[in-house]
Amino acid sequence: MSRDASAGETATVAGAADAADAVGDSGGSELVRAYDVALLDLDGVVYTGARAVPYAVDVLTEARRRGMALAYVTNNAARTPEAVAEHLVELGVPAKPEDVVTSAQAAARVVAERVPEGASVLVVGGEGLEVALRERGLRPVRSADDEPAAVVQGYAADVDWRQLAEASYAVMRGVPWVASNADLTIPTERGIAPGNGALVGVVRAATGTEPVVAGKPELPLHRETILRTGAKRPLVVGDRLDTDIEGACNGGVDSLLVLTGVTTPDAALAAAPGQRPTFVAEDLRALLAEPVTARREGDAWVCGGWTVRVADGALTVEGSGERIDGLRAACAAAWSVDSTGSTGSAVDTSGVAAALGW
Numbered sequence: 001m002s003r004d005a006s007a008g009e010t011a012t013v014a015g016a017a018d019a020a021d022a023v024g025d026s027g028g029s030e031l032v033r034a035y036d037v038a039l040l041d042l043d044g045v046v047y048t049g050a051r052a053v054p055y056a057v058d059v060l061t062e063a064r065r066r067g068m069a070l071a072y073v074t075n076n077a078a079r080t081p082e083a084v085a086e087h088l089v090e091l092g093v094p095a096k097p098e099d100v101v102t103s104a105q106a107a108a109r110v111v112a113e114r115v116p117e118g119a120s121v122l123v124v125g126g127e128g129l130e131v132a133l134r135e136r137g138l139r140p141v142r143s144a145d146d147e148p149a150a151v152v153q154g155y156a157a158d159v160d161w162r163q164l165a166e167a168s169y170a171v172m173r174g175v176p177w178v179a180s181n182a183d184l185t186i187p188t189e190r191g192i193a194p195g196n197g198a199l200v201g202v203v204r205a206a207t208g209t210e211p212v213v214a215g216k217p218e219l220p221l222h223r224e225t226i227l228r229t230g231a232k233r234p235l236v237v238g239d240r241l242d243t244d245i246e247g248a249c250n251g252g253v254d255s256l257l258v259l260t261g262v263t264t265p266d267a268a269l270a271a272a273p274g275q276r277p278t279f280v281a282e283d284l285r286a287l288l289a290e291p292v293t294a295r296r297e298g299d300a301w302v303c304g305g306w307t308v309r310v311a312d313g314a315l316t317v318e319g320s321g322e323r324i325d326g327l328r329a330a331c332a333a334a335w336s337v338d339s340t341g342s343t344g345s346a347v348d349t350s351g352v353a354a355a356l357g358w
């Protein structure tokens with residue numbers, strides 16, 4: 001048990017140790033100094049719909065001032081980088097079009113690697129995809145009769161049966177099929193709506209074929225971002241475990257989970273292996289601070305005033321203090337057991353977040 005737990009400790013605190021190493025003796029070890037580029041998710045991290053997330057404007061402005069490069073990485077393939085940057089600037093967030101990396105750009109690169117230069121590519125989706133294809137020297141077309149050498153599919157609000165049918169005709173001929181992303185849902189002001197993954201599912205059902213997926217958590221978008229930013233020590237910052245954080249794990253880079261979006265403290269505690277962040281924070285202010293992670297003490301995990309133990313497949317919580325520190329200790333405890341498979345089943349984390357004051 002203790003040996004298994006130590007293995008978990010190593011995995012959990014490795015990012016913090018690396019972060020401290022990277023700073024050398026030149027000053028503090030804030031995340032902005034330890035990592036050269038923040039790969040920021042947008043929805044739930046920088047903005048929520050039409051509004052900036054609390055602290056985002058001030059923190060990102062200050063992070064840039066302190067020398068951290070910012071890249072905005074989005075699975076949304078409908079909008080162009082120009083349109084995304086314009087929206088960010090309207091909110092007061094520092095951004096230029098070249099700071100934005102979209103799944104459309106990643107999808108276009110994947111397509112370009114599979115077809116001859118200048119080839120026609122059938123587009124299901126919006127302007128973001130068309131612009132990204134042209135950037136790669138490819139020719140967007142809208143009909144399967146135009147002999148496309150590939151199909152690229154992304155979300156747009158006006159995707160209809162006709163477009164999905166054109167995709168099916170082309171896919172059935174055996175040309176490469178690339179999806180910008182596979183998100184099943186998108187949040188709208190009126191509720192949950194079908195995302196690109198659901199529309200991809202229509203073509204999949206009709207053709208019995210699987211697309212190559214470019215967006216998070218798959219690697220092409222991460223690779224696109226590294227290529228465009230030249231990041232040496234990137235830090236992925238996201239609000240979703242199954243896209244942002246899993247994407248970081250797939251890319252082998254550190255990640256910061258912020259709780260300003262879709263992930264609840266309960267969901268963080270129950271994170272599956274491969275979806276566990278290096279750091280957990282309430283919001284983006286963590287970028288300007290030294291990283292805080294739980295430490296192992298005997299059979300317990302300790303952070304701030306909190307002590308968390310694993311007993312009989314459940315967590316016991318003692319102490320008081322900042323609730324985010326309690327969550328960090330509880331996550332480290334829960335993940336240490338599950339990640340080593342020593343119990344054969346996930347730790348029961350129900351009620352833990354409430355006990356910590358969430």
Ligand SMILES: [Mg+2]
Nearest residue numbers: 041043044239
């Ligand atoms: Mg998000």
